[in-house]
Amino acid sequence: MKLLFLACLSPQTGNHTTAERIRSHIESAGHTCELRDAAEFQSPAEVARLVSRNPPFEGALAIHLFRAGRLLLDIQVPFGVIFGGTDINEDVKVEQKRVVMEQVLLKARFAVAFTDKLKEEAELFLLSQSSKICVQPQGIQTEATKTFCWTEFLRSSGVSSEHVDELRVFVLVCGLRRVKDPLYLVEVFSEWHCENPLNVLVIIGPKIDPILSAEVEAVVKSRGLLGSGEEPTGASRCHEKVLRRGQQLRLRGHVSSHLGGHGSRGTRVGQGHSRKCSHSAA
Incomplete structure (x- = not known):
């Protein structure tokens, strides 16, 4: 499977470290994973064009529902999202961002939270999609x-x-x-x-x-x-x-x-x- 992986890749940050670790795990399982910085794209349309290029991507993944997940709203392949602390601690407080995050969560095939508390807060502040959110602790x-x-x-x-x-x-x-x-x-x-x-x-x-x-x-x-x-x-x-x-x-x-x-x-x-x-x- 060929996957597109979007994340905020600022140097020396946890997002970058986590994204590289997940990419490595995906590739070790025999898949192709193209990791791209969300900052490279200005709109969901740009990502949609990238996903449909030949050969097309078969799925996508994003860390942060707003910062990266919103860029996946126009793609026609299934995708999953991973909650970041900024999603719940900061972005959910802004109504405009919260609405977009709910749209991403509704369209996503699945969502991952690193802690039970993060899942609980996501269910509290966003539209209830508990069946989609699984908890997978980091190590x-x-x-x-x-x-x-x-x-x-x-x-x-x-x-x-x-x-x-x-x-x-x-x-x-x-x-x-x-x-x-x-x-x-x-x-x-x-x-x-x-x-x-x-x-x-x-x-x-x-x-x-x-x-x-x-x-x-x-x-x-x-x-x-x-x-x-x-x-x-x-x-x-x-x-x-x-x-x-x-x-x-x-x-x-x-x-x-x-x-x-x-x-x-x-x-x-x-x-x-x-x-x-x-x-x-x-």
Whole structure:
């Protein structure tokens, strides 16, 4: 089967990671899957012409009902849609977008939600199409390279490796951008770490929004969350060191949580020390 797959393919985003993973799975099953960026098309008519070209596509798939699914409304082959968080958290609040999303859901052969909660919210805010919506959780597969050393990784990140076996390391995978702003997590986790220094948080992901990234680093700096002995620019230098180290820890797939983590290519860690306790925080 030849399939057209539409998604928002902005670099270093969860959509891109998820789309590539699904495309790979489809092709491994023996089908042909052409992944295209939804931003390439201005109207459903353009996609309809693409689908009907020779040899024609036999089906289609889209991530996000509004951003990509609306482009499939004019095609004459069956298609499925995959809910994105933006569909329910943002787009459904806009009446014009909600109407289009309902049209897409009505015409789609099936719809996929990654969580039960996302399905419930879709049924609440959109026309009830519960029979079409199936829940298929995402997963993540990790592989450490043969040369990867956990102790060295923590040390290079500014985390004390004196009690490596006792540390409880939490990993948040997300690229820094407004919709993925983890600043509130900094304060909460810092307090928790103050109570128990063995709790460590590591954020893995690229600096997608340089302005927000600068704001986050400013907050980290103002709270004294820098490695011991670092100069004022230590946070940036530490980031580059950890970025190189982090590439040794390959993350494939998509991490789905209420924080909206995304598989990505780098690592970002902020760490610091207060007067009475040591903080390791995003």
